[in-house]
Amino acid sequence: MSFSIILLIIASVLLVVAFVLTIKPMWVAAVPAWVAMMLLYWGEYILPVTLPTWKIAMWTMATAIVVLLRRYQPAGEPDGRNTGNLYIGLASVVGALLGIAMGANYVLLCTIVGAAVGLMAYSRTPHGKWIKFASSTFIQYFCARCLPAIVAVAIMGISVESILFYIRTCFFYSGV
Numbered sequence: 001m002s003f004s005i006i007l008l009i010i011a012s013v014l015l016v017v018a019f020v021l022t023i024k025p026m027w028v029a030a031v032p033a034w035v036a037m038m039l040l041y042w043g044e045y046i047l048p049v050t051l052p053t054w055k056i057a058m059w060t061m062a063t064a065i066v067v068l069l070r071r072y073q074p075a076g077e078p079d080g081r082n083t084g085n086l087y088i089g090l091a092s093v094v095g096a097l098l099g100i101a102m103g104a105n106y107v108l109l110c111t112i113v114g115a116a117v118g119l120m121a122y123s124r125t126p127h128g129k130w131i132k133f134a135s136s137t138f139i140q141y142f143c144a145r146c147l148p149a150i151v152a153v154a155i156m157g158i159s160v161e162s163i164l165f166y167i168r169t170c171f172f173y174s175g176v
Helices: 003-023 030-042 053-072 084-102 104-123 136-171
Strands: none
Touching: 003 030, 003 084, 003 136, 030 053, 030 136, 053 136, 084 104, 084 136, 104 136
């Protein structure tokens, strides 16, 4: 078995772990997503043309910021639940999938919009009614819960998009 295939398998498992951690945040989901992206880069599934060094540095800094945010944020919501992560995580994933369908440049933008829509949807539920739209509580909750989801899901979107691009170019390009 080739070393790059082993890296692809490990990266795929890490992407699944990152998705689960986005929904149920026991730890920072951006870390396994970043490691998966780097494994795909080293396995040459992500080409340096599509992910230049400055973008790798940007996602590394974003992951570090999310890790620091996790360290200094409170443990949970005021009622002790984490149900907002389900809304935010799934809406972010839907946004990333929409961004993949629109093109590589729209993954981050659609992930941000998806997270904001998920937060607004959660604020309309009985458990999230304490989050008032366009208030300081909304902005604080956005920074505490949406930013980690945005970073993790955007990295997952970039990784999945690169895998799909690799499959498309390897198996469907005939050279004619």
